[in-house]
Amino acid sequence: xxxxxxxxxxxxxxxxxxxxxxxxFRFFAWWGRAAALGRxxxxxxxxxxxxxxxxxxxxxxxxxxxLAQFGxxxxxxxxxxxxxxxxxxxxxxxxxxxxxxxxxxxxWTRDLRRGGYRARIAAVEALGRVGDERAVEQLIEVLxxxxxxVSRAASMALLARDPDYAIDRLADALSSPNRRVAETAAATLxxxxxxxxxxxxxxLGSLNAQARRLTIESLAAINAPGLTDLLVPLLESEPxxxxxTVVAEALARSGEQGAFAELRRLAQxxxxxxxxxxxxxxxxxANAPGAAQxxxxxxxxLQPEIIRRSDESDAVEVIAEGPRRVRAAIIVxxxxxxxxxxxxxxxxxxxxxxxxxxxxxxxxADGWSEAIAALNQADPAGRANAARxxxxxxxxxxxxLRRALRDPDPLVRAEAARSLGRIGARDCLxxxxxxLRDPDPxxxxxxxxxxxxxxxxxxxxxxx
Amino acid sequence: MSLELLSLIHxxxxxxxxxxxxxxxxxxxxxxxxxxxxxxxxxxxxxxxxTLTDWPAxxxxxxxxNEEIVMAGTIEALLHLDxxxxxxxxxxxxDSSTDxxxxxxxxxxxxxRRLKLVxxxxxxxxxxxxYALNVGLxxxxxxxxxxxxxxxxxxxxxxxxxxxxxxxxPRLAAAVGKVRTLNAHTNFLxxxxxxxxxxFQWMVQAGRWRLFGLASLPGTNYVIQREALERAGxxxxxxxxDDAELTVRLSQEGYHIKFVPxxxxxxxxxxxxxxxxxxxxxxxxxxxxxxxxxxxRLYRVRRRDLALEVLHLFTIYHLFFAVMMLSDFILVSGVIxxxxxxxxxxxxxxxxxxAIGVFLLEMAVALAIEGENTPTNLLISAAMYxxxxxxxxxxxxxxxxxxxxxxxxxxxxxxxxVPGLVRTSxx
Numbered sequence: 072x073x074x075x076x077x078x079x080x081x082x083x084x085x086x087x088x089x090x091x092x093x094x095x096f097r098f099f100a101w102w103g104r105a106a107a108l109g110r111x112x113x114x115x116x117x118x119x120x121x122x123x124x125x126x127x128x129x130x131x132x133x134x135x136x137x138l139a140q141f142g143x144x145x146x147x148x149x150x151x152x153x154x155x156x157x158x159x160x161x162x163x164x165x166x167x168x169x170x171x172x173x174x175x176x177x178x179w180t181r182d183l184r185r186g187g188y189r190a191r192i193a194a195v196e197a198l199g200r201v202g203d204e205r206a207v208e209q210l211i212e213v214l215x216x217x218x219x220x221v222s223r224a225a226s227m228a229l230l231a232r233d234p235d236y237a238i239d240r241l242a243d244a245l246s247s248p249n250r251r252v253a254e255t256a257a258a259t260l261x262x263x264x265x266x267x268x269x270x271x272x273x274x275l276g277s278l279n280a281q282a283r284r285l286t287i288e289s290l291a292a293i294n295a296p297g298l299t300d301l302l303v304p305l306l307e308s309e310p311x312x313x314x315x316t317v318v319a320e321a322l323a324r325s326g327e328q329g330a331f332a333e334l335r336r337l338a339q340x341x342x343x344x345x346x347x348x349x350x351x352x353x354x355x356x357a358n359a360p361g362a363a364q365x366x367x368x369x370x371x372x373l374q375p376e377i378i379r380r381s382d383e384s385d386a387v388e389v390i391a392e393g394p395r396r397v398r399a400a401i402i403v404x405x406x407x408x409x410x411x412x413x414x415x416x417x418x419x420x421x422x423x424x425x426x427x428x429x430x431x432x433x434x435x436a437d438g439w440s441e442a443i444a445a446l447n448q449a450d451p452a453g454r455a456n457a458a459r460x461x462x463x464x465x466x467x468x469x470x471x472l473r474r475a476l477r478d479p480d481p482l483v484r485a486e487a488a489r490s491l492g493r494i495g496a497r498d499c500l501x502x503x504x505x506x507l508r509d510p511d512p513x514x515x516x517x518x519x520x521x522x523x524x525x526x527x528x529x530x531x532x533x534x535x
Numbered sequence: 536m537s538l539e540l541l542s543l544i545h546x547x548x549x550x551x552x553x554x555x556x557x558x559x560x561x562x563x564x565x566x567x568x569x570x571x572x573x574x575x576x577x578x579x580x581x582x583x584x585x586t587l588t589d590w591p592a593x594x595x596x597x598x599x600x601n602e603e604i605v606m607a608g609t610i611e612a613l614l615h616l617d618x619x620x621x622x623x624x625x626x627x628x629x630d631s632s633t634d635x636x637x638x639x640x641x642x643x644x645x646x647x648r649r650l651k652l653v654x655x656x657x658x659x660x661x662x663x664x665x666y667a668l669n670v671g672l673x674x675x676x677x678x679x680x681x682x683x684x685x686x687x688x689x690x691x692x693x694x695x696x697x698x699x700x701x702x703x704x705p706r707l708a709a710a711v712g713k714v715r716t717l718n719a720h721t722n723f724l725x726x727x728x729x730x731x732x733x734x735f736q737w738m739v740q741a742g743r744w745r746l747f748g749l750a751s752l753p754g755t756n757y758v759i760q761r762e763a764l765e766r767a768g769x770x771x772x773x774x775x776x777d778d779a780e781l782t783v784r785l786s787q788e789g790y791h792i793k794f795v796p797x798x799x800x801x802x803x804x805x806x807x808x809x810x811x812x813x814x815x816x817x818x819x820x821x822x823x824x825x826x827x828x829x830x831x832r833l834y835r836v837r838r839r840d841l842a843l844e845v846l847h848l849f850t851i852y853h854l855f856f857a858v859m860m861l862s863d864f865i866l867v868s869g870v871i872x873x874x875x876x877x878x879x880x881x882x883x884x885x886x887x888x889x890a891i892g893v894f895l896l897e898m899a900v901a902l903a904i905e906g907e908n909t910p911t912n913l914l915i916s917a918a919m920y921x922x923x924x925x926x927x928x929x930x931x932x933x934x935x936x937x938x939x940x941x942x943x944x945x946x947x948x949x950x951x952x953v954p955g956l957v958r959t960s961x962x
Binding site for chain 2: 348
């Protein structure tokens with residue numbers, strides 16, 4: 072009897088044979104690894120207790136040699152890592168010696184830099200088990216890993232062996248030049264909570280502004296007791312605006328009366344415009360007592376400064392630094408306090424009215440007396456320069472600029488027209504309109520640009 | 536006219552259409568192959584990304600006109616970019632918005648000093664993205680300029696990758712990232728747009744970069760050197776396709792633009808055919824504007840990059856349009872007139888079918904590179920030739936009608952935003 076096998080069955084048989092061969096191969100590979108690990112563990116067992124006499128010293132020294140030269144490096148590393156799980160320092164030192172001689176640290180470093188996700192996680196876990204100074208340093212670097220899972224694993228691995236040592240190193244890492252390392256360290260310290268307060272307080276005096284900022288953020292997140300008393304004196308001496316900002320935020324979060332008084336002081340006196348605006352906004356966010364009145368008064372106090380600094384060459388309004396930024400923050404704050412758009416607009420109008428018609432005009436004009444005097448000098452270039460400077464003075468010098476529109480030199484007339492445009496002086500539109508018929512084309516062009524700017528500025532304000 | 540003559544004319548027309556189709560398909564097949572090669576290379580270079588310790592300062596420009604729906608999400612994403620906090624600023628250019636855009640920006644400004652607002656008042660604004668970008672550029676503090684649209688959600692590493700590429704190669708004027716579709720699964724149209732974007736980026740951007748060292752500026756997610764920008768003359772306010780126009784001028788100045796596929800931003804695309812049509816009409820007319828501006832100067836230009844860029848625009852908005860029209864005409868006329876596809880035309884029909892097969896294969900390659908080669912996407916790709924691509928004919932036809940017949944002035948038209956679309960970290 073002959074057995075006939077068709078082509079499909081032949082193919083199926085071949086595939087089956089191949090699969091069986093692959094499975095067998097995998098089994099033998101697994102069995103080989105398990106056997107090697109078993110042998111390595113038996114050698115490592117000789118290292119699992121501290122040496123007691125000379126013979127055991129010699130035996131353990133030879134065991135370290137055997138593991139370091141073991142045929143299967145992975146198995147030797149695994150056995151050495153198991154030695155690291157104990158607390159006995161002598162046993163751990165055997166493990167570290169084996170890891171050093173098998174170049175395991177170099178391999179983990181390589182994996183952490185260039186390896187895939189699994190390799191990086193494995194390296195992090197191994198370093199966490201080692202937990203010595205070198206491993207902690209490497210783990211701190213891994214806090215900056217692109218993958219948040221890896222950096223989180225690193226922060227957990229750091230705390231696995233010696234949390235106190237790791238907390239100190241994490242606190243040091245707040246001043247790392249790698250921002251992500253510093254921020255992950257801060258997040259880890261926040262997660263640890265009260266146990267990290269002592270290490271964090273030590274960082275308040277750091278020379279590194281980033282470390283101080285992250286320290287304050289961490290302490291505020293932990294809600295460290297007595298934080299306000301700790302922070303208020305810092306404000307006096309803190310040179311970095313970004314740190315003063317986080318101090319202000321921490322103070323606002325505390326909700327204490329003393330903190331609000333400090334925020335008011337910051338809002339009025341801080342040399343940095345952003346910090347001032349932030350302090351106003353924080354007072355509103357915290358709904359501090361008397362915030363609405365304080366913010367409205369702040370608005371009125373700012374307006375003369377805004378007018379004095381009004382130096383845009385066209386109608387585009389730029390809110391970057393300076394009093395405009397504070398004004399924007401106050402407006403945001405007023406809205407947060409529940410003021411309607413009409414009420415905010417009324418507060419703005421009142422502030423502008425105060426600035427334009429109040430007694431401060433004379434003071435402001437006084438500040439520009441040199442430039443006003445320079446308008447009368449004989450040199451046309453000097454007069455033109457003065458006219459240009461007066462464009463920064465705002466409303467108090469309108470009369471002088473209007474007079475300069477009739478200067479015999481076209482250069483001066485053109486500069487005066489540009490300055491009026493910068494100020495946005497609607498009252499001068501009639502005077503400017505006359506210059507549209509100026510015999511000099513540069514004056515005509517400057518005038519038409521200035522008029523367009525004034526008109527669009529006015530339209531924008533009306534819309535507001 | 537005898538049936539024989541009709542059949543002959545039909546065959547000639549079909550042959551012409553096929554020649555054009557195969558020219559485009561063949562060129563894009565080569566680009567798809569090089570796009571694939573580049574995808575492998577770029578993944579390796581991402582892993583080797585240098586860890587710069589001293590990152591250059593960047594000004595991020597975000598032009599905004601009535602963007603209150605999307606503004607907060609975009610600013611939040613930008614402020615949370617994985618880039619040294621003190622090394623970048625975000626400049627929002629409020630282009631005469633009549634909604635609450637300014638209020639949204641001011642609110643976030645009170646919390647973060649890196650945010651600046653440049654407000655163009657009513658009367659001066661509404662002149663288009665290029666004008667707004669030029670105004671923003673005047674108030675940007677740094678020498679590297681990044682541009683993001685107001686509805687974008689860039690991935691945290693996007694800016695870092697783009698800047699690192701720029702620092703790596705001083706010949707580069709700009710590094711451009713990849714745009715992914717945020718609302719890809721909303722409906723058939725958004726699925727088509729998502730596939731179109733993936734194909735475009737892996738063929739036209741990656742393929743051309745690998746093959747010719749050339750890529751085009753997209754409208755968003757790119758970093759450009761201020762010096763190159765100013766030397767090229769900044770953005771052209773008359774151009775409604777600001778990106779294409781500036782690409783050509785940068786090429787003309789001898790600058791290179793690199794495609795960086797792992798710098799990703801997510802963008803919601805039109806969900807409605809009307810909005811899509813207006814957006815694509817702007818692109819098509821903008822492309823034609825660039826062609827009209829630069830084609831007459833082409834014979835004087837010795838730069839290959841410039842010629843390639845202009846050729847690319849010509850292919851997309853003119854050659855593709857003509858070929859599609861011709862193919863459709865042949866097929867429809869063939870069916871209507873009842874002309875039997877005899878022995879003369881049948882091989883041509885086979886070639887036509889084969890061209891569509893290659894077209895699908897190219898898209899499948901792009902989808903596979905992106906890891907989006909799902910059965911649904913492959914089916915949609917197959918349907919796209921007969922639906923989405925045909926809609927392009929209408930876009931191109933209307934664009935040419937408005938440009939040539941009506942000679943209508945180019946006017947910036949803002950794309951209507953999709954509310955409620957914000958990418959979260961888990962997406």
